[in-house]
Amino acid sequence: MTVPGNLVQAGVSGVVSFAGQVGGEIYVVVRDRNGVLVTHGYLSEAHVHTGESVTVGDEIGRVNERLYFGVRIDGQYVDPMRCMSEGTVIARRAILISAPPRRTAWSTR
Numbered sequence: 590m591t592v593p594g595n596l597v598q599a600g601v602s603g604v605v606s607f608a609g610q611v612g613g614e615i616y617v618v619v620r621d622r623n624g625v626l627v628t629h630g631y632l633s634e635a636h637v638h639t640g641e642s643v644t645v646g647d648e649i650g651r652v653n654e655r656l657y658f659g660v661r662i663d664g665q666y667v668d669p670m671r672c673m674s675e676g677t678v679i680a681r682r683a684i685l686i687s688a689p690p691r692r693t694a695w696s697t698r
Contacts, residue, residue: 599643630657
Protein backbone atom coordinates (compact mmCIF):
# COMPACT_ATOMS: atom_id res chain seq x y z
CA MET A 590 0.00 0.00 0.00
CA THR A 591 1.29 3.45 -0.84
CA VAL A 592 0.28 6.77 0.61
CA PRO A 593 0.65 9.80 -1.69
CA GLY A 594 3.55 11.98 -0.59
CA ASN A 595 5.50 9.25 1.21
CA LEU A 596 9.23 9.11 0.58
CA VAL A 597 10.66 6.63 -1.91
CA GLN A 598 14.11 5.25 -1.21
CA ALA A 599 16.61 3.84 -3.68
CA GLY A 600 16.20 0.11 -4.04
CA VAL A 601 19.80 -0.37 -5.14
CA SER A 602 23.13 1.44 -4.88
CA GLY A 603 24.45 2.86 -8.12
CA VAL A 604 24.21 5.79 -10.51
CA VAL A 605 20.97 7.42 -11.58
CA SER A 606 20.75 6.68 -15.32
CA PHE A 607 17.43 8.52 -15.75
CA ALA A 608 15.34 10.90 -13.68
CA GLY A 609 12.42 12.56 -15.39
CA GLN A 610 9.05 12.27 -17.07
CA VAL A 611 7.83 9.61 -19.46
CA GLY A 612 4.24 9.94 -20.65
CA GLY A 613 3.44 12.39 -17.87
CA GLU A 614 4.77 10.11 -15.10
CA ILE A 615 8.02 10.65 -13.18
CA TYR A 616 10.57 7.82 -13.08
CA VAL A 617 13.99 7.33 -11.49
CA VAL A 618 16.18 4.54 -12.87
CA VAL A 619 19.30 3.44 -11.00
CA ARG A 620 22.02 1.26 -12.60
CA ASP A 621 24.05 -0.80 -10.14
CA ARG A 622 27.72 -1.72 -10.62
CA ASN A 623 26.71 -4.95 -12.41
CA GLY A 624 24.47 -3.14 -14.90
CA VAL A 625 21.18 -4.14 -13.25
CA LEU A 626 18.56 -1.42 -13.80
CA VAL A 627 16.06 -0.70 -11.03
CA THR A 628 13.14 1.56 -11.98
CA HIS A 629 11.10 3.48 -9.41
CA GLY A 630 8.03 4.94 -11.10
CA TYR A 631 4.80 6.89 -10.78
CA LEU A 632 6.54 9.39 -8.51
CA SER A 633 5.07 12.79 -7.73
CA GLU A 634 8.58 14.28 -7.63
CA ALA A 635 12.18 13.19 -8.07
CA HIS A 636 14.87 14.32 -5.62
CA VAL A 637 17.84 13.10 -7.68
CA HIS A 638 19.32 13.89 -11.09
CA THR A 639 20.81 11.82 -13.89
CA GLY A 640 24.46 11.02 -13.14
CA GLU A 641 24.07 11.28 -9.36
CA SER A 642 25.31 8.40 -7.17
CA VAL A 643 22.85 6.89 -4.69
CA THR A 644 23.05 4.26 -1.98
CA VAL A 645 20.33 1.81 -0.96
CA GLY A 646 17.88 3.71 1.23
CA ASP A 647 18.74 7.20 -0.06
CA GLU A 648 15.68 9.37 -0.60
CA ILE A 649 15.07 9.63 -4.35
CA GLY A 650 11.57 11.12 -4.49
CA ARG A 651 7.98 10.98 -3.33
CA VAL A 652 5.29 8.56 -4.38
CA ASN A 653 2.13 9.63 -6.18
CA GLU A 654 -0.92 7.36 -5.77
CA ARG A 655 0.95 4.13 -6.53
CA LEU A 656 4.52 2.93 -6.95
CA TYR A 657 6.03 1.07 -9.87
CA PHE A 658 9.14 -1.00 -9.11
CA GLY A 659 10.85 -2.80 -11.98
CA VAL A 660 14.11 -4.71 -12.38
CA ARG A 661 15.95 -5.37 -15.66
CA ILE A 662 18.93 -7.67 -16.09
CA ASP A 663 20.66 -7.78 -19.49
CA GLY A 664 17.71 -5.84 -20.94
CA GLN A 665 15.17 -8.39 -19.70
CA TYR A 666 12.56 -7.62 -17.07
CA VAL A 667 12.61 -9.99 -14.12
CA ASP A 668 10.02 -10.45 -11.39
CA PRO A 669 10.96 -7.94 -8.66
CA MET A 670 9.48 -10.28 -6.06
CA ARG A 671 12.31 -12.73 -6.82
CA CYS A 672 14.76 -9.97 -6.03
CA MET A 673 12.96 -9.08 -2.82
CA SER A 674 13.03 -12.64 -1.58
CA GLU A 675 16.77 -12.90 -2.25
CA GLY A 676 17.82 -9.38 -1.25
CA THR A 677 17.48 -6.98 1.60
CA VAL A 678 14.01 -5.54 1.96
CA ILE A 679 13.57 -2.04 3.30
CA ALA A 680 10.12 -0.89 4.45
CA ARG A 681 9.67 2.79 5.15
CA ARG A 682 6.34 4.54 5.68
CA ALA A 683 4.28 1.91 3.82
CA ILE A 684 6.50 1.83 0.71
CA LEU A 685 8.33 -1.41 0.02
CA ILE A 686 11.64 -1.05 -1.76
CA SER A 687 13.98 -3.93 -2.48
CA ALA A 688 17.73 -3.90 -2.45
CA PRO A 689 18.61 -6.66 -4.93
CA PRO A 690 21.58 -8.86 -4.12
CA ARG A 691 24.64 -8.97 -6.33
CA ARG A 692 23.77 -10.13 -9.83
CA THR A 693 25.76 -13.34 -9.44
CA ALA A 694 23.25 -14.50 -6.81
CA TRP A 695 20.33 -14.39 -9.27
CA SER A 696 19.28 -17.11 -11.62
CA THR A 697 17.76 -15.23 -14.57
CA ARG A 698 17.23 -18.03 -17.06
